[in-house]
Amino acid sequence: MPSLKDLKNRIESVKNTRKITKAMQMVAAAKLRRAQDAAEASRPYTERFNAVLGGLAASVGGSDSAPKLLSGTGSDQTHLLVVMTAERGLCGGFNANIAKLARAKAAELSAEGKTVKVLTVGKKGRDALKRELGDQFVGHVDLTEVKRVGYDDAQGIARDILGRFDNGEFDVATIFYAQFVNVVTQVPTAQQIIPASFEGAEADGASTLYDYEPSEEAILADLLPRGVATQIFAALLENGASEQGARMSAMDNATRNAGDMIDKLTIEYNRSRQAVITNELIEIISGAEAL
Amino acid sequence: MANTMQFDLVSPERSLASLQVTAVQIPGADGDMTAMPGHAATLTSLRPGVVKVQSSDGEKDFVVTRGFAEISADSISVIAEHAHVGVDVTKADLEDVLSAARAAAENADAEDKDAAEKFVADMVHLLDSMD
Numbered sequence: 001m002p003s004l005k006d007l008k009n010r011i012e013s014v015k016n017t018r019k020i021t022k023a024m025q026m027v028a029a030a031k032l033r034r035a036q037d038a039a040e041a042s043r044p045y046t047e048r049f050n051a052v053l054g055g056l057a058a059s060v061g062g063s064d065s066a067p068k069l070l071s072g073t074g075s076d077q078t079h080l081l082v083v084m085t086a087e088r089g090l091c092g093g094f095n096a097n098i099a100k101l102a103r104a105k106a107a108e109l110s111a112e113g114k115t116v117k118v119l120t121v122g123k124k125g126r127d128a129l130k131r132e133l134g135d136q137f138v139g140h141v142d143l144t145e146v147k148r149v150g151y152d153d154a155q156g157i158a159r160d161i162l163g164r165f166d167n168g169e170f171d172v173a174t175i176f177y178a179q180f181v182n183v184v185t186q187v188p189t190a191q192q193i194i195p196a197s198f199e200g201a202e203a204d205g206a207s208t209l210y211d212y213e214p215s216e217e218a219i220l221a222d223l224l225p226r227g228v229a230t231q232i233f234a235a236l237l238e239n240g241a242s243e244q245g246a247r248m249s250a251m252d253n254a255t256r257n258a259g260d261m262i263d264k265l266t267i268e269y270n271r272s273r274q275a276v277i278t279n280e281l282i283e284i285i286s287g288a289e290a291l
Numbered sequence: 292m293a294n295t296m297q298f299d300l301v302s303p304e305r306s307l308a309s310l311q312v313t314a315v316q317i318p319g320a321d322g323d324m325t326a327m328p329g330h331a332a333t334l335t336s337l338r339p340g341v342v343k344v345q346s347s348d349g350e351k352d353f354v355v356t357r358g359f360a361e362i363s364a365d366s367i368s369v370i371a372e373h374a375h376v377g378v379d380v381t382k383a384d385l386e387d388v389l390s391a392a393r394a395a396a397e398n399a400d401a402e403d404k405d406a407a408e409k410f411v412a413d414m415v416h417l418l419d420s421m422d
Contacts (some may be wrong), residue, residue: 041305048301048370052334052361097383151303151372210361213321213335219359221338226372233303 002024011262018258021260024090025251032183032244034223038148039180039237046234053227056191056220057196067217071226072195078115080138080170081106082161082193084177084235085125086243087144092250094178094186094243099128100186106133117170121157121236138169149240154233161232162225165194177235178242184249186242193231196224296328296343297366300353302374307353308344315367316343317360326362339388339419340412341377342369348421352377356388356414359365389414 002010057070083102085095102125106116117132120126121141130137141151141157161173175195178186212219298312316325318340326333339356358371375384392414396407 038304042303044299044306045301045303045370048299048361048368052370053358056334154303186358211331211333213319213324213333219334219336223359230303 001272003040003272004269004272007265007272011265011269014094014258014261014265018255018262021251021254021258025248025255028043028091028244028248028251032241032248034148035237035241035244036180039234039241042234042237046230049223049230053196053220053223056216056223057099060216060220067221069165069228070220073168075171075209076114078117078170078172079109079160080117080194081171082119082121082157082173082175083106083125083129084175084239085120085128086120086239087123087142088243089124090250091243091247092253094246095122095124095128097186097188098176098178102129102189103132105174105176105190106136119161122239138164149233149236151229151233155229157232158225158229161194162228165273175232175235177239178246180241180245183245185214186246191231193228195226201265230255294328295346296364298346298369299367300342300355300360300369300374301372302371307374307376308351310344310346310348312344312346312367314345315369316341317362317367317369318342318355319360329364330362332364333360335360335362336368337371339385339410340413341381341417349405354380354417356383356385356417357410373406380421382421384422385414385418389418 018107039216060070071109081102083098085098089095102118106118109116116133117138118129118136119139119141120129122143126137126140139160141160143153146153164170172192174190174192176188176190179189180186295311295313298308298310298315298321300308314325314327316323317335317388318337319371321335323329324335335356336347336359340354342353344351344353353369353371354375354377355369355371356373358369358374359393361368361370373388389411392407392411396404396411401406
């Protein structure tokens with residue numbers, strides 16, 4: 001049976017924890033709004049870009065001269081998994097879910113006899129995968145210093161990936177990130193970026209006949225690397241919103257749990273206090289009777 | 292035929308403009324072109340330069356570096372990697388891009404060297420024209 005003082009200390013400490021989680025929840029809520037705005041603001045660009053690129057890819061894709069970024073290297077032996085997670089924890093299952101999806105994919109590919117390479121973006125994913133896939137790591141992108149993800153960050157990552165592709169280090173690249181549905185739901189997603197695939201891209205780009213300046217192939221060759229950057233940027237923004245959403249609901253849960261715990265401890269504290277008083281009374285009464 | 296068309300300017304980070312316009316001058320990769328309503332459908336990549344937009348509210352300038360434009364009879368979309376509103380842009384904004392481009396041009400292999408150097412030249416020209 002803990003003493004009264006112990007109970008009091010525990011209640012105090014849980015109260016402090018509740019204050020912290022409450023504050024984190026509110027910070028996450030504010031950041032979530034900003035992250036959502038950023039994701040919202042980039043959507044017109046991504047949509048238009050993909051519509052145009054999809055149309056172009058559909059018209060050039062069939063020919064033999066199609067760029068490798070579109071048609072692939074002709075093999076799918078080596079896979080690069082780009083695992084994008086957060087730099088910080090305390091956001092529920094967010095990082096773990098992405099890592100789990102990547103781990104499953106890596107296991108599946110290894111079982112098929114393919115070579116798997118892993119590029120991590122964000123510290124938490126790296127930590128989560130280090131034990132199992134550590135020897136397959138080829139690089140890591142640190143975004144700890146980045147306060148707000150900008151297009152330049154995405155371009156940096158894209159340049160890294162494209163450089164590796166040009167050197168023939170891999171055949172297929174897939175990015176892993178969490179798609180933001182709402183505050184309680186974030187769906188871990190795998191998306192193939194090299195060779196580029198355009199499922200669901202609008203077909204109207206293909207049906208309009210465009211004049212091209214310079215040539216169709218030149219524009220496509222120019223656009224494809226940017227398509228990689230655009231997809232990574234979109235994924236980073238989704239991830240940012242998902243992270244804050246996950247943190248918000250995780251901290252909301254933590255705050256509620258702390259509240260429940262405080263209630264329970266307070267009841268226990270009051271019971272012990274009453275027991276002590278009763279004991280003292282009994283002692284006094286029995287002392288008086290003995291006289 | 293309508294004498295205005297829809298103009299959109301989007302960059303990855305935000306949408307800068309969406310309005311009805313009468314004419315747009317675009318710095319195309321192969322030279323400037325002015326598109327008016329009823330223009331033939333064209334897809335062009337951009338060189339660094341100024342997009343001049345004429346609408347009923349007067350003329351507006353936007354500075355763009357890299358990107359492409361999709362022109363159809365009743366709409367124009369400029370999809371730029373970096374875009375600034377003309378009056379807000381300062382040379383400092385662009386000098387970063389220029390120095391990065393210079394570095395890229397030096398490291399580029401023979402195949403890409405021409406394109407990279409052309410980009411640098413276009414950037415220099417753009418910066419000069421801002422004086």
